[in-house]
Amino acid sequence: MKINNLLMGALVLIGVGSSLFAEVKPAGIFTDNMVLQANVPIRVWGTADKGEKVSVEFMGTNASAVADDNGYWRVDLPAQKYVKDGVDLVVQGINKIIFRDVLVGEVWLGSGQSNMEFQMRHVKELDNVAKDPKIPANIRYFLIKAHGSPVPEDMHNLPESAGWKKYHRDNYEITRDVSVLLTLFAQKMYAELDVPIGVISVAYGGANLETWMNEKAIAEAGMTEHAKKLLNTCRSWHNDDVKRWDAHKDRATLRFPRLNYESRPSNSYNAMINPIIPYSIRGVLWYQGEMNSGPENYIKLFPYYAKMMREIFENPKLPIYSVQLPDYKENHWPKTRDVQRKLADIVPNTGVAITIDGNEIDLHPRDKTMVVDRLSRMVLADNYGKKLVSRSPMPDTLKLKGDNVEVKFKNTYKGLKLKGDGKEVNCFEVAGSDKKFVKASAKIATKSSVKVKIPNGITDPQFVRYAWEADPDVNLYNSGDLPASPFEEPITK
Structure with missing residues (x-):
């Protein structure tokens, strides 16, 4: 009996000890093979x-913190220059965690909808890239597969597949789901910056x-109020889906309707941003707009999206580069394209890649090389000091001069030019x-102006517009072969 009491007491102490001394657990974005942002x-x-x-050691530096009442801890280590050969990052509490093969480089976050998500498995030439590695080992990706949540998820609640990985045959099945755009962008950045x-x-x-x-x-x-109405609409959509499922004769053959997380505010x-903040990043690539064809709302929302991203990632000048909607059969898209153009001027430290000349007439243009080229020009010029023609011509002033309107453009560089035979x-x-609106003839008048x-x-x-069609036949470019924006x-008189 005495022995049993002693044993029970020991078990209680073990239980108490376990509750008092929980293991240190870094946020889920920290894994082997990660890339930390330099400088x-x-x-x-x-x-x-x-x-x-809790103490954290990296590259000969060390910092420590004490977990607060909620068990949260954070340390800020000194900035580091580029580290091209993998090293260890060590987190030490009552337990010790060692992250292997850690690099220090340039980290970019890509977000948006299907054109950003558009996966390598959809492009035959890229699908086997991980089986026959052509991507350097110093390029890494962290993929959070699409999902949603009605409440903010914590730092440990990421999909099981999430983790810093190399493009390698051992990661083939996950690599196939990585964004084509981000893969090509990473290759471009590596080639330019080494x-x-x-x-x-x-x-x-x-x-x-x-x-x-x-x-x-x-x-x-x-x-x-707009968000509340949108949420109610989403709930209505889901309820209708459930009713159709419920009325089906053979429900066992159908999956229960999923929640439309991608449409519900926040x-x-x-699910995908909250768990990874405030990881240090250089900037954001944003490829979205197809589902926001109401330009009046978009122009109100986007500046506060940018403000939010700069707050949560603790960088008031965080650069954000968007992709304008491409040529496609949607006749209401020109208004959204115009809003995206204006936002590049309204919101500091942003830019917009013009893709109106893609000529694929596809909701998901497969050739992402053009998009990457136009995004990377802005990224390299703004953030890495590269001397490039980085932005498309944008209207600056419109003045009435006799029987013509003089449209002056900015971002013309060495001058405007025509592409094609016209x-x-x-x-x-x-x-x-x-x-x-009536169609008007126009000619290039000077290096930076068009006479309409x-x-x-x-x-x-009173008004002039340009390329205001679903799929316009544009031919006005600057000296860097970037098309003028719609x-x-x-x-102005």
Whole structure:
């Protein structure tokens, strides 16, 4: 009896000890093979028992913290220059965790909807890239597969497949699901910079902008009521799906309708962004807009998306580069393209890649090399000091001069030019106050301007627009072969 009591007491003490001294657990984004952002403080965080001391050692530097009342701890290590050969990062509490083959380089996060998510397995030439490795070992990816949550997920709640990985035959099945755009972008950055490159893929096919914003950002944009209506709409969609499923004669053959997380406000943010903040990154690539064809809402929301991303990743100047909607059969897209153009001016430290000349007429253009080229030009010029023609021509001023409108452009570099055999600039239109646009002839007048002839019948010209079609036949470029952006602007008299 006495022995049994002693044994029971020991078991109780073991239980108490286990609850008092929980193992240190870094956030899920920290794994072997990770790439840490160079030249900025390295933030490492996780959980442990309240009051437990945690130390982190990396590259001869050491910092420690004490877990707070919620068990959260964080250390900020000194910034490091590029590390091309893998080293260890050590986290020490009551237990010791060693992350192997850690690099220091350039880390970019790619987010948005299906064109960002568009996977390597969809492109035959890329599908086998991991089996026959052509990508350097110093390029790594962290893929968070598309999913959503109605509440913010914590740092440990990531899909089982998530982890820093190399493009290698051992990771073939996961590599096939990595974004084509991010893969090509990483290769481009590595070729230009010769430093380790890490890409974090957080994208969801069909996702709208609202789902990538937290509640605070939506509220700051003044769009809380809009978000509530959208959520109710999403619930209605799901209820209708359930009713159709319930009415089916052979329900056993059908999967129960999934929740439309990609459409619900904050749901993609909760599941895919919240668990990885505040990991140090260089910037964001944003490929989205197809599901936000209401330009009035988009122009209100996006500035606060940018503000949110800069707050949560603790960089007030975090660069964000977007991709404008491509040529496609949707006649309402020109308005959204124009909003995306304007946002590149409205929101500091952003840029927009113009893709109106892709000529694929595909919701998911398969040739992502053009998109990567146009994104990477901005990235390299703005962040790495490369001397490049990095931006497309954008309208600057529109002035009435006699029977013509002089449209001056910025970002012309050595000058505007035409592509193709034509002698006139295609796709210009002019309208009066009634906004009934009429096609207009136009010619390049100077290195930075186009002269647009006012069409017969328009006695009081008020507006000019360019490439305002679903699939316009554009031919106006700058000296770097970047196409002029579609636009609609008023004329200054």
